[in-house]
Amino acid sequence: MLIIITTLASRINAMFSSLDHDSIMILVATPCLLLLYFVIKTLKERLFPDPQLPPGSLGWPLLGETLQFLPTRRSPSPERFVSDRMKKYNPQVFKTSLFGETVAVFCGPAGNKFLFSNENKLVNVWWPTSVKKLMKSSLANVVGDEAQRLRKIFMTSVDRDALKSYIDRMDLVAQNHIRTHWEGKEQVKVHPTAMLYTFELSCRLFASIDDPIHISKLAHHFDIFRKGVIHFPIYIPGTTFYRASKSGDALKEEIRLVARQRRAALDKKMESHRKDLLSHLLVTVDESGKLLSESEIVDNMLMLLTVSHESTTLAMTCVIKYLAEMPEVYEMVLREQLDIAKSKEAGELLKWEDIQKMKYSWRVVSVVLRMIPPISGSFRQAIVDFTYAGYTIPKGWKLYWSPNTTTKDPAHFPNAEDFDPSRYEGAGPAPYTHVPFGGGPRMCLGYEYVRPNILVFLHNIVKRFKWDLLIPGEKVPYNPMPAPSHGLPIRIQPHQSSA
Numbered sequence: 001m002l003i004i005i006t007t008l009a010s011r012i013n014a015m016f017s018s019l020d021h022d023s024i025m026i027l028v029a030t031p032c033l034l035l036l037y038f039v040i041k042t043l044k045e046r047l048f049p050d051p052q053l054p055p056g057s058l059g060w061p062l063l064g065e066t067l068q069f070l071p072t073r074r075s076p077s078p079e080r081f082v083s084d085r086m087k088k089y090n091p092q093v094f095k096t097s098l099f100g101e102t103v104a105v106f107c108g109p110a111g112n113k114f115l116f117s118n119e120n121k122l123v124n125v126w127w128p129t130s131v132k133k134l135m136k137s138s139l140a141n142v143v144g145d146e147a148q149r150l151r152k153i154f155m156t157s158v159d160r161d162a163l164k165s166y167i168d169r170m171d172l173v174a175q176n177h178i179r180t181h182w183e184g185k186e187q188v189k190v191h192p193t194a195m196l197y198t199f200e201l202s203c204r205l206f207a208s209i210d211d212p213i214h215i216s217k218l219a220h221h222f223d224i225f226r227k228g229v230i231h232f233p234i235y236i237p238g239t240t241f242y243r244a245s246k247s248g249d250a251l252k253e254e255i256r257l258v259a260r261q262r263r264a265a266l267d268k269k270m271e272s273h274r275k276d277l278l279s280h281l282l283v284t285v286d287e288s289g290k291l292l293s294e295s296e297i298v299d300n301m302l303m304l305l306t307v308s309h310e311s312t313t314l315a316m317t318c319v320i321k322y323l324a325e326m327p328e329v330y331e332m333v334l335r336e337q338l339d340i341a342k343s344k345e346a347g348e349l350l351k352w353e354d355i356q357k358m359k360y361s362w363r364v365v366s367v368v369l370r371m372i373p374p375i376s377g378s379f380r381q382a383i384v385d386f387t388y389a390g391y392t393i394p395k396g397w398k399l400y401w402s403p404n405t406t407t408k409d410p411a412h413f414p415n416a417e418d419f420d421p422s423r424y425e426g427a428g429p430a431p432y433t434h435v436p437f438g439g440g441p442r443m444c445l446g447y448e449y450v451r452p453n454i455l456v457f458l459h460n461i462v463k464r465f466k467w468d469l470l471i472p473g474e475k476v477p478y479n480p481m482p483a484p485s486h487g488l489p490i491r492i493q494p495h496q497s498s499a
Helices: 001-016 021-047 066-072 079-087 109-116 129-134 143-158 161-164 166-179 190-205 212-226 240-265 279-285 296-323 329-344 352-355 359-371 445-461
Strands: 093-098 099-108 122-126 187-189 378-382 386-388 392-393 398-401 465-468 489-494
Touching: 066 079, 066 093, 066 398, 079 093, 099 109, 099 122, 109 398, 122 143, 129 240, 143 279, 143 296, 161 445, 166 190, 166 352, 166 445, 187 190, 190 212, 190 279, 190 296, 190 445, 212 240, 212 296, 240 279, 240 296, 279 296, 296 359, 296 445, 296 465, 329 359, 352 445, 359 386, 359 445
Parallel strands: 099 398
Antiparallel strands: 093 099, 122 378, 187 489, 378 398, 386 392, 465 489
């Protein structure tokens, strides 16, 4: 090491010895001038803000308000960061600085509508660097025509028509999961158990991966990966992002191997076209007749595993939590599910038509998604200068929206803390007030998938068990997705005659 340092020092000394005085001055002055420009620009933005820009605070240089933003995301009240600034600065839009970027936060149903309605016109999708690095060529990171191309290919595998053929397989996986992880037990920790179930189901439906050992290996890497998706992109051993990157590489390699084996089998006609997402992505061409590249398939499979897994796990877990806290709601859900079970022959699996009968159960799930949204918000960026609420939003600024600006607002949901499924009868809440999966061209791809997935699981759990919470009032912080602090342990009691 000493030899290397000595050699490096001698080379630097030799380099400077070969330069004249003026060249050395330029080398020294340039970074100093750049630093001075950055300091002056930063101080000007913070001490003398432009009145045409939204009000707000940019916080500390480089860090901005990131250190205030991240802890609130991991608290039981993630809406505090936005709601406090709505009161302090402006209830429609305010500025802040997050992840090294100047950000305009759009609030309320008008803000949601504006962002969702102007995709590819005034705004397009943007995610922090961590997302871009971990899921490089996925739909999460492409915009414009490329995003439309990928979305068209995916939608035919996760739209309502495709999902109708998944219901019986969902039912089978749910029944097998319950036999393995619930039956014969007095206590269950719901969140990690539901996480295992949703990941297993996604592996089976999306890639026909059925081997429990293989699924367990993937689940281990996935648990590490998901924790670093939205994080400081510091690639140093020991950091959350470093661990997520390594686990992401391992997941991609596993998906790549499965994809290559499937492509080889399809090319040799060794198997017919399976009805799963992976086969669909391998054989489907876009409008120009072009197949997806291997990296596009791998990155997008990883993205879809992430979005389908996280939101579904949360909803299942929190439905279990609220049903334990509200026995009268549990009884109504039980009655609805038993009526459906009684209409089936012995051993007959659920069908799409059965899902359509679960109206009250879905209203309950909708309340849960309002009380604890599966995401605390997402980002866009301004692709042109535009005006909103009387303020200028400069091109290049990042934009943020959060479902919490409406779902906890008494103006849109009177007695917002009340668990009231009747809010979702008829037309339901006003447009753009309840958007747990976003909206517009960037609405979450997994939205249609989430509904039958949750309802099939709920059907199989409710008709078999009643339960109570072992930690009443357990908090559900975001990290970065919401999850109970202790995993939601429950005590379960089988019904005397399970269907």
